[in-house]
Amino acid sequence: MSEQRVVLVTGGGTGIGAATARLLRAAGHQVVISGRRPEPLRRVAEETGALAHPSDAADPEAVCELVETTV
Numbered sequence: 001m002s003e004q005r006v007v008l009v010t011g012g013g014t015g016i017g018a019a020t021a022r023l024l025r026a027a028g029h030q031v032v033i034s035g036r037r038p039e040p041l042r043r044v045a046e047e048t049g050a051l052a053h054p055s056d057a058a059d060p061e062a063v064c065e066l067v068e069t070t071v
Contacts (some may be wrong), residue, residue, distance in 0.1 A: 013040030
C-alpha cells in the first residue's frame with residue numbers, strides 16, 4: 001500500500017496534466033491542479049475531486065501563492 005501524498009500538477013486542466021491528475025487521484029493522493037484557464041481546471045476538479053487553483057506558472061509571485069495554498 002502506498003503512502004498518500006499531496007501533489008501539485010501544473011497544466012492540470014488539459015492534456016498530460018489532466019491525465020496525470022486523474023491517475024494520481026485514482027491512486028488516492030490529494031491533488032491540486034493549476035493552470036491559467038479556470039474553466040478546464042473546474043471541469044477536471046469536478047470530475048476528480050482535485051482542488052483547482054488558477055495560476056500562471058510563469059509568474060514567480062503567483063507560483064509562491066500557489067505553493068502556499070497547496071501547503
